[in-house]
Amino acid sequence: MQPKLTLLSDELIDRVLEEAYELLRCPGIKVQNPEAWELLAEAGAAIHPENQVIGIPASLVHKALESAPREFYLYDYDGNPTIHYGGDSVHFDPGSSGITMLNPETLEHETTETQHLLRLIKVAEQLAQYDAQSTAVICHDVPKEIQDSYRLYLVLLHSKKPIVTGAFTNKTVQEMIDMLALFAGGAAASRAKPRAIFDVCPAPPLIWSNFGAGNLIALARAGVPAEIVSVPLSGAAAPVTMLGTITQHTAECLAGIIIHQLARAGSPIVWGGAAAIFDMRKGATPMGAVETAMLDCSYAQVAKSLGMPTHTYLGATDSKLVDAQAGLESGISAMVGALSGINMISGSGMLDFLACHSAEKLVIDAEGIAMAKRMLDGVNLHTDTLATGFYDDKINFKGGDFLKQKITMQLFRKEQHLPSAIIDRDSMRGWKEAGSLDTFSRAKVIVNELLASYRRPEIDSGKIDRLHAFILDFAKKAGAEQLPTLEDYQPA
Amino acid sequence: MSEEMYKEMAQSIIDGDSDKSVELAQKAIEIQMHPLDAITKGFVVGVNYIGDQFGKGEAFLPELVMAGEAMKAAVATLDPELRKLGEAREIMGRVVLATVEGDIHEIGKTLVGTMLSASGFEVYDIGVDAPADKIIGKAIEVDANIIGMSALLTTTMVRQREVIDELEKEGLRGKFKVIVGGAPITREWYEKIKADGYSEDAIGAVKLAKELVGKE
Numbered sequence: 152m153q154p155k156l157t158l159l160s161d162e163l164i165d166r167v168l169e170e171a172y173e174l175l176r177c178p179g180i181k182v183q184n185p186e187a188w189e190l191l192a193e194a195g196a197a198i199h200p201e202n203q204v205i206g207i208p209a210s211l212v213h214k215a216l217e218s219a220p221r222e223f224y225l226y227d228y229d230g231n232p233t234i235h236y237g238g239d240s241v242h243f244d245p246g247s248s249g250i251t252m253l254n255p256e257t258l259e260h261e262t263t264e265t266q267h268l269l270r271l272i273k274v275a276e277q278l279a280q281y282d283a284q285s286t287a288v289i290c291h292d293v294p295k296e297i298q299d300s301y302r303l304y305l306v307l308l309h310s311k312k313p314i315v316t317g318a319f320t321n322k323t324v325q326e327m328i329d330m331l332a333l334f335a336g337g338a339a340a341s342r343a344k345p346r347a348i349f350d351v352c353p354a355p356p357l358i359w360s361n362f363g364a365g366n367l368i369a370l371a372r373a374g375v376p377a378e379i380v381s382v383p384l385s386g387a388a389a390p391v392t393m394l395g396t397i398t399q400h401t402a403e404c405l406a407g408i409i410i411h412q413l414a415r416a417g418s419p420i421v422w423g424g425a426a427a428i429f430d431m432r433k434g435a436t437p438m439g440a441v442e443t444a445m446l447d448c449s450y451a452q453v454a455k456s457l458g459m460p461t462h463t464y465l466g467a468t469d470s471k472l473v474d475a476q477a478g479l480e481s482g483i484s485a486m487v488g489a490l491s492g493i494n495m496i497s498g499s500g501m502l503d504f505l506a507c508h509s510a511e512k513l514v515i516d517a518e519g520i521a522m523a524k525r526m527l528d529g530v531n532l533h534t535d536t537l538a539t540g541f542y543d544d545k546i547n548f549k550g551g552d553f554l555k556q557k558i559t560m561q562l563f564r565k566e567q568h569l570p571s572a573i574i575d576r577d578s579m580r581g582w583k584e585a586g587s588l589d590t591f592s593r594a595k596v597i598v599n600e601l602l603a604s605y606r607r608p609e610i611d612s613g614k615i616d617r618l619h620a621f622i623l624d625f626a627k628k629a630g631a632e633q634l635p636t637l638e639d640y641q642p643a
Numbered sequence: 644m645s646e647e648m649y650k651e652m653a654q655s656i657i658d659g660d661s662d663k664s665v666e667l668a669q670k671a672i673e674i675q676m677h678p679l680d681a682i683t684k685g686f687v688v689g690v691n692y693i694g695d696q697f698g699k700g701e702a703f704l705p706e707l708v709m710a711g712e713a714m715k716a717a718v719a720t721l722d723p724e725l726r727k728l729g730e731a732r733e734i735m736g737r738v739v740l741a742t743v744e745g746d747i748h749e750i751g752k753t754l755v756g757t758m759l760s761a762s763g764f765e766v767y768d769i770g771v772d773a774p775a776d777k778i779i780g781k782a783i784e785v786d787a788n789i790i791g792m793s794a795l796l797t798t799t800m801v802r803q804r805e806v807i808d809e810l811e812k813e814g815l816r817g818k819f820k821v822i823v824g825g826a827p828i829t830r831e832w833y834e835k836i837k838a839d840g841y842s843e844d845a846i847g848a849v850k851l852a853k854e855l856v857g858k859e
């Protein structure tokens with residue numbers, strides 16, 4: 152039995168939905184994208200052009216919820232369905248779109264470039280806890296026009312895992328969709344076995360911007376999965392109460408699903424977000440706050456009541472270093488996300504309100520995820536009797552006797568997660584002999600090992616060359632003669 | 644008598660009570676208290692207090708914002724009187740604030756605006772996704788001292804430079820101080836684009852703005 156955390160009663164969920172429907176109708180949703188406006192107007196929503204607002208009737212919600220798929224898969228490079236969006240499946244991926252990275256030696260937050268993203272990809276590729284890669288940081292060493300698509304290019308080149316990504320403009324989303332199609336062998340193939348999913352954000356409160364709605368529509372039409380990342384910030388861009396925030400989140404997600412399904416009914420779409428409280432002392436958006444995790448758990452319940460696939464941002468910290476605060480916030484929130492049965496939990500590796508990434512943190516967070524996944528496995532029945540069968544004639548009322556049992560040898564791996572070297576359970580002697588290292592120092596060692604053991608997966612070189620030509624073409628149009636040189640790939 | 648009233652005025656701001664601050668402003672007019680005295684000896688004291696407390700982590704954003712609103716309401720009530728007297732409240736400076744084109748991150752910019760208003764600046768917040776000509780146009784229109792630009796995306800921060808280049812081209816660069824901010828904005832960047840300053844938070848933004856108008 153998968154253990155489950157729930158914070159809302161069924162009755163409260165009904166009230167959230169009821170009031171979200173009310174919000175959709177009045178005050179309505181501000182829709183700043185002409186195409187989305189057309190789609191909604193044609194479908195019979197009440198338009199108020201004077202303030203760009205559209206009142207959406209419940210009938211449109213029902214229709215969109217009818218056509219939105221309840222589950223779908225993301226596929227790895229080899230075409231295996233490795234990520235299940237739907238039900239209570241739980242997956243993790245590193246946070247996305249960081250702009251700095253922690254240098255483990257100087258502890259500076261460095262502006263990210265190609266080498267930083269590669270470092271993260273290589274580490275995440277080898278950690279089983281990460282079911283997907285993400286386009287984790289921006290590479291400032293390429294022109295801004297291609298910063299979006301270049302990240303995707305690097306991941307496609309260096310990984311076989313599915314990818315959680317996103318685009319910063321309506322133009323680049325199309326380029327990235329095209330890149331995926333090119334890699335998959337055509338748009339139809341890309342639609343049949345999607346490799347990537349795109350985060351798309353409404354703007355709180357209750358706005359679908361030109362940019363956000365435009366991306367939703369492009370993705371829907373291409374049949375490439377989209378993940379709504381609604382970011383209501385309690386007390387700043389949403390009501391101060393958790394229930395108010397969850398209700399606004401519900402309305403923003405429903406409006407997004409409607410626009411998306413109107414563009415192309417049946418395209419895959421996920422109920423997601425990065426809901427957070429707003430810190431009233433510092434004016435910040437704490438991703439590691441317990442209330443943030445509570446908001447996410449709650450909105451996931453709302454989604455599940457409608458049968459929708461889910462996503463959230465947890466497993467990150469607001470600390471600037473990979474320290475005790477980072478461990479606390481990332482571990483606790485990853486656990487809450489897992490217990491909430493959220494299909495994709497993004498955020499691992501991230502520091503400083505999702506601005507900064509760290510490969511060392513990625514390695515440490517993998518252990519937090521392993522703990523969470525162990526928790527999800529629950530307490531299982533392995534033997535006919537619970538205990539009585541264990542007390543055979545060899546038991547002499549001595550501690551240690553159970554070590555002699557064959558069944559101990561057989562079952563301990565099923566019962567216990569074997570932590571990586573991140574977790575120290577050594578004796579004082581052993582710990583000192585190993586260098587008296589703290590968690591961060593141990594993580595540094597592991598990162599270096601992973602970087603050394605990384606081999607770029609075997610990927611059809613024809614595909615890669617085509618992808619390279621595609622991206623190089625963009626780079627040239629943006630005024631760059633060439634792309635940064637890569638150690639393990641030289642274009643033909 | 645006035646001492647008592649100044650205290651009440653300050654308190655109305657600290658309490659973030661716009662009804663009360665307006666009521667006291669009206670009373671000041673009735674008893675012919677000089678509007679500038681009402682502002683500087685009364686209301687402003689409250690704003691400064693809350694600002695200090697916020698800086699120390701002892702007051703919170705909603706209190707700061709409500710205090711700002713109460714202050715605005717009081718000043719709006721006193722303004723016609725001031726004008727009748729042919730006087731104007733001394734302001735720290737005029738600031739045009741915007742989030743640059745292509746970028747819809749709003750909260751940081753708004754927060755900076757709130758803090759600047761609370762500190763005596765006149766703030767013209769023209770919102771998000773603001774193109775260069777709109778920003779510059781507004782700055783000319785209100786005769787701003789400072790242009791403040793927010794950018795939260797690495798792909799939109801270049802817009803800050805475009806505005807500066809445009810000012811340069813139109814021979815307006817010397818007229819305005821330009822300050823920048825947002826998650827990806829670093830010292831390196833602001834120096835590179837030849838802005839006049841940057842800040843990583845709202846409190847720093849106020850300090851910077853005061854320095855730039857020579858009032859620190």
Ligand code: B12
Pocket residue numbers: 247248249250289317318319350351352353354355356362380381382388433434435436503504505506745746747748749750751752754755790791792793794795796797798822823824825826827841842843844845846848
């Ligand atoms: C909330 C948020 C959003 C909300 C914004 C809601 C709103 N109404 O404003 C929404 C959901 C709309 C959003 C959308 C997107 N976002 Co966003 N967002 C954030 C987040 C989590 C917090 C920003 C925030 O409000 N912080 C709180 C405020 C108070 O802080 P602040 O903005 O930094 O402002 C302070 C200082 O910077 C400074 N300051 C700010 N402006 C100014 C101006 C001046 C003149 C001065 C002096 C100082 C100053 O003072 C402020 C007060 O202390 C950041 C993460 C981060 N660490 O910044 C990501 C982040 C900025 N977003 C990011 C991304 C990728 C996006 C999207 C592209 C996602 C997508 N795929 O759709 C879209 C972009 C949309 C667009 N075209 O603009 C990335 C940026 C990556 C990059 N390479 O640039 C970040 C870093 C998160 C991440 N890792 O993914 N986002």
